[in-house]
Amino acid sequence: MSRTLRGKVAVVGVGETDYYKAGQSPDAEFKLTLMAIINACADAGIAPQDIDGFASYSNDRADPSHLAAALGCKELRFASMQWGGGGGGGSGALGNAAAALAAGMAECVVVFRGLAQGQFGRFGQGPRRDVIAGDMAHTVPYGLMSPAQMFAMKVQRFMHDHGVEQPALRSISLASYHHAQQNPRAVMHGRPLDEARYDASRWIVEPFHLYDCCLENDGAAAMVVVAAERAKDFNNAPAFVLSALSGSHYRAGASVHNTPDYATSTFKTLAPHLYAMAKLGPGDVDVLQSYENFTGGVLMSIVEHGFCEPDACNEFFVNERLQAPDGDLPLNTSGGNLAECYMHGLGLNIEAVRQIRGESTNQVSNAEVSMVISGPMVTPVSACIFGSESTL
Amino acid sequence: MSYYLNPGLPQPAATPDGLDAPYWQGLRDEQLLLQRCDACQHWQWGPEWLCHRCHHFELSFEPVSPQGVIYSFERVWHPVHPALREQGAYLVVLVELPQADSVRLVGNLLGDPEQSVSIGAQVEAVFEHHRDVDDPFTLLQWRLGR
Secondary structure, three states: OOOOOOOOEEEEEEEEOOOEEOOOOOOOHHHHHHHHHHHHHHHHOOOHHHOOEEEEEOOOOOOHHHHHHHHOOOOOOEEEEEOOOHHHHHHHHHHHHHHHHHOOOOOEEEEEEEEOHHHHOOOOOOOOOOEEEOHHHHOHHHOOOOHHHHHHHHHHHHHHHHOOOHHHHHHHHHHHHHHHOOOOOOOOOOOOOOHHHHHHOOEEEOOEEHHHEOOOEEEEEEEEEEEHHHHHHOOOOOEEEEEEEEEOOOOOOOOOOOOOOOOOOOOOOHHHHHHHHHOOOHHHOOEEEEOOOEHHHHHHHHHHOOOOOHHHHHHHOOHHHHOOOOOOOOEOOOOHHHHHOOOOOHHHHHHHHHHHHOOOOOOOOOOOEEEEEEOOOOOOEEEEEEEOHHHO | OOOOOOOOOOEEEOOOOOOOHHHHHHHHOOOOEEEEEOOOOOEEOOOOOOOOOOOOOOEEEEEOOOEEEEEEEEEEOOOOOHHHOOOOOEEEEEEEEHHHOOEEEEEEEOOOOOOOOOOOOEEEEEEEEEOOOOOOEEEEEEEEOO
8 A cells, every 4th residue: 555654653752641530630721731742742852842733633622823832832834633523533633643744744743632621511411401403402302412321322232233241341341440550640540440349330321330431530641743754863662653544434423323333333444444554453463442431332342343253242351351461452551541541532542652662550561563442432433553663 | 291201301492494393393293204305215314404325405304104113222320411310210212213214213212211121122102292391392202012
């Protein structure tokens, strides 16, 4: 394939703020974002003034022109917002940054996401208007209004079609909590979860228990991305982008739950493109971060990326397989959105980079290929694969 | 008149551009009207400005027999809206209409909220009229078929 991002760019710096429970950040959202960017630049060893592009997703409120002014960037050459899809845009924003760098549109792009839910209101709440029109008028009056409620309907159907049982979902939650116990940055560090506690936890909406649902947090995260030719000029081992794509299947956006292929994480058409660009398959992936809005979405994502047959989920999704250091497919090794922090998934991309560098708190030995699946069940979704220099 | 869900949720209204107005008026008249392409005669839902199959812009709202099968469902326990704080569990169903190119509609399944629900079960529509508000409206609910 002549048109490819494979090996063209690399992440050379990552930065995060402290992570807080929702509404508990002492700092404003824009300040959090600046702090994460400054941290990412320090990690890379690059002057913030040399950033000339910004890419984000999910209607992040930090405007690139404002960021460039606040940071004193010498010039702004690229400003990109990935449409729609909530956390489904995380790896898509990276793909947009990578495309701009590969095409010579910019030299140093920061991918970022900041959230202060105390300042701007929480996700996951129903609308507070008296009257509602449009797509939501066909769901909200029936009490279907939160992300958990939108996605439980898909997961229920998938579990029905393929005989998936609750312990498969539980294994995904336990993997995140297991990894968070080694990660001092994790909001759930020091708060382990076991099978009994999961089973006894209340239902949010069947088939999701409390522990199947992501956290809500305040914080910010950023990654510094440069062209591969420059990647070795910085402080860290580069995490080369082997593939980074977004998309969705036929009429995924059909309104009022009318997408023809309904019980899906939305990755069936994207995954083959992802692997083709990376020139890899699921068997080559050493460690996986898969966005947990809800565990059921992770399960379908892993199936649709070819790690497991849909009818084999009960055998595949077992605790031992998903937990570092010994599992065959270590999953969400920072604690992810369930137990590290819900930074709208960008924390997963940062953890994937850490695995390539050998710096994870749940390090997988010889991690050369590190994959991220962003935001299942929305549209568009996205995914990316990082590789060490040896994979080029 | 008692309703399936406690009062206080946002009430539905037609979009200002009128795209789905015939649907909401149909429910008030106890008719299920959905969009059908004048050219290729296929049904589609939710409402759109053109037919996604043949790209014809002329679409009509036509009556569909108000019955279907449960395509998926969920039992909600955690309230995310103040109006539902005292509600307890409730059932939301996604109903597929094989007689209308398998379009799907969202509603509640009437009856015991803790009943076991079967995907594939036959259901029939119940028009739930809300007439005690300034702008009356009707919700399309479902009960198990006979």
